[in-house]
Amino acid sequence: RKMTGVEAEWTPDNGRYKLYTEYGRELSGDDVGYWFSFDDLREGEQIEVRMGISYVSTENARKNLDAEQAADAPFDAIREQARKGWNEALGRIRVEGGTEEQQRVFYTALYHALIHPNLLSDVNGEYPLMERSGETGVTDGERYTVFSLWDTCRNLHQLLTLVYPDRQREMLRSMTGMYEEWGWLPKWELYGRETFTMEGDPAIPVIVDSWMKGLRDFDVAKAYEAMRKSATTPGAQNRMRPDLDPYIEKGYIPLGFYAKDLAGDTSVSHALEYYMADAALSLLADSLGHGDDARLFRARSLGYKRYYSPESGTLRPLHPDGTFLSPFDPKAGENFTAAPGFHEGSAWNYTFYVPHDVEGLAKLMGGRRKFIDKLQMVFDEGLYDPANEPDIAYAYLFSRFRGEEWRTQRETRRLLERYFTTAPDGIPGNDDTGTMSAWAVFTMLGLYPDCPGEPYYTLTSPTFDRVEIDTERGTLVIEKSGEGYIDRMTLGDKPLKNYRILHDELLKGGKLTFELQTGK
Template identity: 45%
Template sequence: MKTLFFGLLLASTSALAGNSQHVNPFIGTSNFGATHPGAQYPNALASVSPFNVAYGDTLNKFEKDAAWNSRVYIHENGYLTGFSHLNLSGVGCPEAGVMLLMPTTGKLNLDAREYGSTYSQEQASPGYYSSMLDKYQVKAALTSTLRSGLSRFTFPAGQSHILLNLGLGLTNESGGSLKVVSEQEVEGSRMLGTFCYNPEDVRPVYFVARFSKAAAEFGAWKKMPKYQNVEADWIHYNDSIKPYPGFRQTLSGDDIGAWFSFDTSANEAIEVKLGISFVSIENARANLDAEQPGFDFAKTRQAAVDAWDKLLDRVEVEGTDTNKTLFYTALYHSLIHPNILQDINGDYPLMGQQGMGNSKRNRYTVYSLWDTNRNLHPLLSLLYPELQSDMLNSAVAMAAESGWLPKWELYGMETQVMVGDPATPMLADSYLRGIRDFDIRSAYQAMVRAAEQRQNNLLRPENADYLDLGYVPVDDEGPYDGSVSTSLEYYLADFNLAQLAGALGKTEDQQKYLSHAMNYRKLFDASTGMLRPKNRSGQWLTPYDPELGRNFEPAPGYIEGNAWNYRFYVPHDTLGLIELLGGQNNFLNALDATFDTGNFDMANEPDITYPFLYNYLDNQGWRTSLRVKQLIAEHYGNHPAGLPGNDDTGTMSAWLAFAMMGIYPVSPGVMDYALFEPSFDKITVHLNSDYYPGGSLVIESRKKNKSSNTNAQIKFQQKDLEQPFLSHQALVNGGRLVFQ
């Protein structure tokens, strides 16, 4: 059985002095959370993670039967086939998980089905992972920088090997190349792409790996398919692995690798550092040389810890150790993506085209915006506006290079996954919150193009119908298009565009896009109280089952959910929706029914704002506090299954961070936070003075009976608040928010 060590237990073995000591990287490694416990630097391109989702009798039944796997590591599995150096966190489709290093001993074996090992004594903390490979009694310890990983393998006496496998990975693409440069260095590339099985561009990632000790022997291998003639049809029969001892030329293929063999003494440690680049091998080598000029595991690990503490210490909390672990792990997961893409010299691959760009500031990638525009980017805007600023600049640069703002961008490729126009809310919301050091003129032009172009619109492919009818009709949708879902995302984007237009003094645009945003009323069906699919001629979809889609089965009108999940998804006009539903009592009953009938889905984005909608009802704010506490207790915890499901590049973690602070952004483009009882006695947010003048924001909970069903008295700067809302502008001016 694997044993896990994390957080405070590691304090004695490393310099975990700041809030990184409260992080448990194993949270989310079960229950489809899709996080990994590997060595991670904040917002880094590279990370080093254990890879345990290939082969072995310890794979759970789902993973054996399913072709779809978006995780390099699953807690329940126990068969390790290496440590990957390019990894995604909390993503729902397979990609990356490539460039695996694996230490072995004894007779050289190049078949991953056989050379894998069970493992034990796992430890993980920010910037560090270690485990014991049981078959070989080799201790593996990992750490990383922004663009490189460092692995330290401690061997027993005898013949030892380090394997580099370019065949294994999560990506749907195959193919790579490598060249053994010397007894201590290997270089090459690995293909990526076809994210979520969409036929977007493929792209190579380049690497250089360097060893702390020269190998006594080395070579490369290639898996060679064998074929059998069956009645003149050549079919694949089995595979064999062909070794090339001492091979120093470039080797290419779909399933290749290299090995380095050593004669080791007892407890001898050999280190391997591997740098990556999306531009070239030369840049990968430059990244490695700049970030790890030597082999210094302790120094490299400490630099990662310091980087995490610098960010996590931005918020100080007073409360139980368990709540601290949940909160700081949520912040940790919120600071992995988006991540940098540029090399140490500023080079990066251009968006949507061949070629290379160069940036003097951080260029970001991995924009899962359908998820993250709702809360992760508002969280970054509040706590880390300097990071959000670079992310905004990167998004605008993508539009300049490709013609379009990102939708679901990955390593400079637009995957077009999910629906809507989510970059518009992200950019507009950030600008309204006060982050304005980006090219707003170019950003606005790109947003308007998405809102106005009728044909061949990459962000809004249904825009012609939307502009003509005021909604996307159900007539021509595919099984996962979701006409209602798509319409609602367009309405939210248009609302944000209207708010931005108003801030920029573009009054006519403001009125036009606000009018578009209010067209959600055309999809409101008074007979069911639902936002219901409608065809091109204006007739409701019939027959109609509001619960269809509850288990992620295809449901006409909705994507990743059912009608209940989308029932209140007009966060920009909740008061208007209350009127449509017949007033506050009817709205309260409908909102309660969503939770009580099991139609609320904590693991998916459209309805995660619903617990905070009670704040819009007179004297019902206590229900928000109660629902939030219930949801945290039910879906979050200090254990591997401690996320409600896929983290969606930090979205579920951002929800928890806000929820525990007692504030939540009700909608992109709306500057009010819903207020409710926090999970801590005291929270101190140290505001970035380059963006916000307040110095610090203090949130205190002085309510004696925290479980009572009564509204807390809320004071800000010693003044009673009439409504349980407070604006972003007020919060970033600093002060004291008290619940009593």
């Protein structure tokens, strides 16, 4: 066939013709590529295109291509190989019951959750070193990339830890390796570059969460060194927490310190992420025997109380002198508009975002009843944003208070039915590299990791009659009978009273059962 655009040679092979091309030029930029045009194609004729990718070299791209797509393998064989691989991955969780729609939603969400982080290293182990342009390293495992950690620290890595610990281990090693290569853990890493997108210090809760759940075959001393560095280095030298100085000195970050334009100021959002990270870091410090550090970071994690305004009943931005921003509209910032103090959300999307001290926040609000009523109002008045990560665990907070667990079950069911479908818009906004999908997976299973870094799950009524989950300790079974609200639960055939259970307790139990009935 005639072809234009490149120098090409058609070579016969087993009765078929193979095309070998050389473009002869290097291209770089944000929008590059080249195209083939084929003339005189016969009706029904097919053209196969195989492509190898490497972030190191063209030579490595060829090695990847040859290793992953055998030269003599037809298209259907390669497609079947991919199908088999995905079926094995998705098959680690097997569900029975529910509707066909619900099963499609579940497995679509699980598929989404397994796309990122993805491999950066080549088949020979080479990969681009973090923030060192043109330099390569060699890993004896796998180097991962696309760490959208502000998003995925909340549930995606917890899903990997539970069901795909082999992958999560390599990701822990990848993050620690990035610290060794450029001096900081990743925040929002992309193909060996740090984008500094969003805020916080989100690698900390990811690593701590995995450690607390038993994934310990990585260099935790090096990881702790990295975490302590970002939690203590003065702001002028701190790549992860550039506004750390007032956070340490005052316990909060004032308006105008990081962003002089108050419309673009996200000081409250920054501080809340640091509080959560420091709470997780205190757990790791305690686990490693660093008692003084544990107490220091736990105390810092409680600085959120400075932001609480009894007048507005929400967290509220603070001026450098400690006074609250005024005038102040708690709804400002909703629907991803700009508002002083908050990033991509309103005060309502952030006010309950203190997962490490829910009971303490309730006291600030005037007690359990006022906390529950205000949280319920967020759902009833449409103040909850399903596409905004800080409030993604709101529905599970009801279950921290005995007798209110039914609200968690009602709201999670409502959110699933409203926002997760098989329609083209069947997911709330951007999937954020699997975070929204991981929420759906966990919620449909009947459990959710509501505080990054803490090795706990909060329970809700599951979607399916029976679920089998392959874990490193065997198969975890989750069964449901009846409809409505949870009336009785058992774990390992023993009655279960608490709606928040430890990861280790769950896996040791082996079988979690829910008996549902109508009524609360």
